[in-house]
Amino acid sequence: MELNGRPQTCEIAPGANLLHVLRELRQFSVKLGCETGDCGSCTVLLDGEPVNSCVVAAARAHGHQVTTLEGLLDDPLMKDLQARMVAEAAIQCGYCSPGLMISLYAHIKAGGSADEAVLREALTGNLCRCTGYVKPLAAAAAVATERRGGTS
Numbered sequence: 657m658e659l660n661g662r663p664q665t666c667e668i669a670p671g672a673n674l675l676h677v678l679r680e681l682r683q684f685s686v687k688l689g690c691e692t693g694d695c696g697s698c699t700v701l702l703d704g705e706p707v708n709s710c711v712v713a714a715a716r717a718h719g720h721q722v723t724t725l726e727g728l729l730d731d732p733l734m735k736d737l738q739a740r741m742v743a744e745a746a747i748q749c750g751y752c753s754p755g756l757m758i759s760l761y762a763h764i765k766a767g768g769s770a771d772e773a774v775l776r777e778a779l780t781g782n783l784c785r786c787t788g789y790v791k792p793l794a795a796a797a798a799v800a801t802e803r804r805g806g807t808s
């Protein structure tokens with residue numbers, strides 16, 4: 657696969673999911689929550705689309721692009737989102753944050769709306785056990801509005 661822009665080869669056990677393979681590759685932003693596709697803490701981009709890596713067979717990544725938060729640290733949009741998240745104090749324990757930020761990043765990068773209801777929809781696959789949704793939504797709305805030239 658191409659992992660964060662670089663060719664990556666690895667051996668996988670039959671039936672291994674992408675989440676475990678990525679963590680073995682030291683992509684520690686990819687968190688294990690439920691392992692049933694319900695919480696979104698394992699969200700990564702597969703060919704640019706957010707997926708729950710715990711329910712994606714690792715073999716599915718063969719020949720595809722996988723992006724984790726580690727691969728977006730220098731991305732201008734992710735940097736804006738991170739700065740806003742910090743400014744809004746939008747992180748509590750932080751366990752859900754990488755997956756949540758990947759989902760918001762994908763939404764904003766695709767030109768998604770800054771409207772709160774739409775942003776909430778974009779986050780339906782990401783559960784925060786600390787129940788901290790309001791501030792990440794505010795951070796995302798600010799970044800999305802900026803990217804859309806001041807319109808929501």
Ligand code: FES
Pocket residue numbers: 687688689690691692693694695696697698699708709710711
């Ligand atoms: S660990 Fe993948 S969705 Fe919860």
Ligand code: FES
Pocket residue numbers: 747748749750751752753783784785786787788
């Ligand atoms: S900040 Fe703790 S789970 Fe979301």
